Amino acid sequence: MKRSFSKLLIAGAFSSLIVANGAYADSNEWKEQSLDAWIDGKAESVLLFNTHLSAFDINTDVEQGVVTLTGKVDRSVDKALAEELVESLQGVQDVNNHLVVVNKQQQQDSALINSWTDTKVATVVKTKLLLESEVSGSAINVEVEEGVVTLAGEVDSAAEKALAIKIAQNTNDVEDVVSKLAVTNS
Structure with a gap:
């Protein structure tokens, strides 16, 4: 995370310096x-905040909106999850996934695949809620079971509740949304 903030800070300072000097004005x-x-910075943050990945073993490089992932992960599901998370970010044109799976043991049973899909959906929905400025994403709990998303917690208005539900509904692999959101202010 430290590295992400440093990159953003350096990029901001560099951009300001260039504009001030007029070197790239045109x-x-x-x-x-x-x-x-x-x-x-966004890619590194989304990987860092995901509890299913060890973001310290994953490196990100971006050139013209194309994100290249390098490093090591324990399972192929981790590799796919990292790619899916980064690919869902606004501004990402493509993802080159060069992550290496160091643990070759791969299970193909449907329970694992369903579990991964539910984890991915929960992560994507939670990330979208956290990134939406009109929703108190940190106050909303997201649980997913067999594609059914359950939203629980408190929101400030009926409009915020409706927006949170719509965000969940518009996420890939969501079968249904159950709202247990309580409106605290009318």
Whole structure:
């Protein structure tokens, strides 16, 4: 996480310096570099905040919106989860997944696949809620079982509740949404 903030800080300072000096005043290069740094920071953050991955073993590099993942993961499901999380971020054009699975033991049973899908859905829904400024994402608990998302917690208004439900409904692999959200202010 420290590395993400450092990259964002350096990118911001570099962009400001370039604009101030007029070196790229007529060029979009500084904008592309700033966008890449912003995407890199978001990618590292989403991997870091995911409890199912060891983000310290995953490196991200971004060039023109294309994120390259390198490093090591324990299972193929971790490799797929990392790619899915990064791919869902706004501004990402493509993901080159060069993660190496160091534990070759792979189970193909449907229970594991369903569990992974539910974990992925929960992570994506929670991330979307946290990134939406009109929703108190940290106050909403997300649970998923066999594609059914359950939202629980407290929100400030009926509109915030409706937005949270719509965000969950618009997520891939969601079969249904159950709302246990309580509106605290009318």
